[in-house]
Amino acid sequence: MTSPEAQAVSGGVRLAEADRARVQKRTLAVVVASQILGGAGLAAGVTVGALLAQQMLGSDGLAGLPTALFTLGSALTAYLVGRFSQLWGRRFGLGLGFAAGGLGAVGVVVAAVLSNLPLLFVALFVYGAGTATNLQARYAGTDLARPQQRGTAISIAMVSTTVGAVAGPNLVEPLGRLAVGFGIPALTGPFMLAGLAYLAAGVVLFALLRPDPLLFARRLEAQNTTPSDDSTVDRSIAVGERSAPETSVPKPGVGAYVGATIMVLTQISMVAIMTMTPVHMRDHHHGLSEVGLVIGIHIAAMFLPSLITGILVDRVGRTQMAIAAGITLLLAGVAGAFAPSDSLGWLILSLALLGLGWNFGLISGTALVVDGTVPANRARTQGNIDVLIALAGAGGGVMSGVVMAAAGYSTLALAGVVLSLLFIPVLFWARRGR
Secondary structure, three states, X not given: OOOHHHHHHHHHHHHHHHHHHHHHHHHHHHHHHHHHHHHHHHHHHHHHHHHHHHHHHOOOOOOOHHHHHHHHHHHHHHHHHHHHHHHHOHHHHHHHHHHHHHHHHHHHHHHHHHOOHHHHHHHHHHHHHHHHHHHHHHHXXXXXXXXXXXXXXXXXHHHXXXXXXXXXXXXXXXXXXXXXXXXXXXXXXXXXXXXXXHHHHHHHHHHHOOOOHHHHHHHHHHHHOOOOOHHHHHHHHHOOOOOOOOOOOOOOOHHHHHHHHHHHHHHHHHHHHHHHHHHHHHHOOOOHHHHHHHXXXXXXXXXXXXXXXXXXXXXXXXXXXXXXXXXXXXXXXXHHHHOOOOOHHHHHHHHHHHHHHHHHHHHHHHHHHHHOOOOOOHHHHHHHHHHHHHHHHHHXXXXXXXXXXXXXXXXXXXXXXXXXXXXXXXXXXXXXXX
């Protein structure tokens, strides 16, 4: 016969699970709202950042500098958001990151109005905080998700970005006219939208993300785990802690490192090609509306398939979807390298495949990272990994301008093919690790 103590414990576990489901549902709703706003903010730098730099610097070779700057800014922010979230929860870390991104976007507008290059560089660096925070928000949706639902939770957060991210590039011309109406450069229009969107996303998260999902997950883990519980040993081994003292924070498992590597390779390939596509199109007499269309479709491919991708990651497997990411990026590079310069259709195909490959790689890699961590080390590990992703993007952004100026857009696209082939040894490492 079950003892009263055991019945009390069982009832507490059932109550905890009911609370988990309720808080997870609310968390996803808040994350969805913030991601819609955040998507509108990140589209500005992607669409017109290189064009604004080209206009102010008068050089194609440095057109990749804005992407490098706001990507470097996102690297620092990813680290800080991860640390702040680990200490004080997702609500504080994400809210502060979006607020910084909004202030950076406002700074870009002011720098363009004043034709002040040093201020532009500083503002682009700060603007990168919004990009990092927008990506970090995907983790908030996984803190309370069950293991078999993590891919789907990531995808819900990401697909929400599509609304704002696709609308942003296609509003380039109307926003440009609005900016001209205010007597400021047309290319600052998207950054005006970014400032408003990022600040609003920060307010939504800070005000509504209650209870905090990461802090709540920690409380659940502490409640459901005792020092003598065998599951504690199993969980420690799963995340790589085999001989560490009980008081130490467990180290991430092999899966977290594999997921990080997949996302880094994906980011380099995507950023390098995406950054220089608007410049390549303008050099071949494509209009701003066509640039907005190509980048809009690219961003849609980055985020819109997320719901399907998340389900596939949960049901087919993380590794299998990482393989699909490598193949898709390879096809994107080939299409971009051999596309006629005046063919809008081929450019759309190349950038759509590029976005889709990034989507596959990011969701499968993120799921691997979440699987390889526990609440005690999760936010810090995720922040550190997103630093690597951001630095990889910064390197891709800087080198993209140099490679294109020296060897052309086709060579840049073929470099993406080479990077996609590096997925093979990484995934072989993943199999050996398991």
